[in-house]
Amino acid sequence: MSFKNSMMEFFGLGAYSPDDDAYYDDPAFDDRRSDSYSRSNERYAGAAPARSYDDYAERESRSYREEREASIISVRPRNYNDAKDIGEPFRDGDAVVMDLSGVDKPTAMRLIDFAAGLCFAARGKMHKLTRSGENHLVFAIVPENARTSVPELERVAALR
Numbered sequence: 809m810s811f812k813n814s815m816m817e818f819f820g821l822g823a824y825s826p827d828d829d830a831y832y833d834d835p836a837f838d839d840r841r842s843d844s845y846s847r848s849n850e851r852y853a854g855a856a857p858a859r860s861y862d863d864y865a866e867r868e869s870r871s872y873r874e875e876r877e878a879s880i881i882s883v884r885p886r887n888y889n890d891a892k893d894i895g896e897p898f899r900d901g902d903a904v905v906m907d908l909s910g911v912d913k914p915t916a917m918r919l920i921d922f923a924a925g926l927c928f929a930a931r932g933k934m935h936k937l938t939r940s941g942e943n944h945l946v947f948a949i950v951p952e953n954a955r956t957s958v959p960e961l962e963r964v965a966a967l968r
Contacts, residue, residue: 835887835950850923854870875952877955878901878902878953879897879962880905881902882905882907883905883906884910885911886900886911888915888919888922894906894922894926896925898926901953901954902954903949903951904949905947905948905961906923907945907946907965908920908947909944909945909946916945920947931951931952932952933949933952934948935947935950935961937965937967938967944966946967948961
């Protein structure tokens with residue numbers, strides 16, 4: 809058999825022969841007839857049907873409709889290892905004010921990226937509380953269902 813014919817056969821472009829199906833009709837090669845396959849299917853026979861994304865999104869949107877008064881936690885991280893002090897209160901539903909003026913610029917950027925990831929994952933919001941020309945670098949992250957205003961966040965950060 810030539811290289812061209814074998815490539816055509818590989819991609820299913822070769823001539824069809826009824827003898828080609830003989831391999832697939834052999835019970836020795838049929839995984840569906842083996843005992844292990846039937847036992848594994850019995851295990852999942854009573855499982856709940858797969859849920860669609862729409863079911864999940866509708867359930868999630870219902871749970872986030874209830875707004876609540878969130879606590880505002882102020883954090884001054886010293887290095888990237890203090891990121892857990894930002895993530896844990898946010899995960900629990902509290903707003904977090906981060907004063908990043910005590911860390912170097914690369915660490916501050918990593919912490920801002922970390923906080924942005926938290927906000928994206930939990931559908932939260934991120935606010936920059938300082939202006940570009942100021943010496944302080946203060947950000948706030950607020951969960952989706954938390955009722956807090958920017959002036960409240962600025963007050964906790966001692967910017968007002």
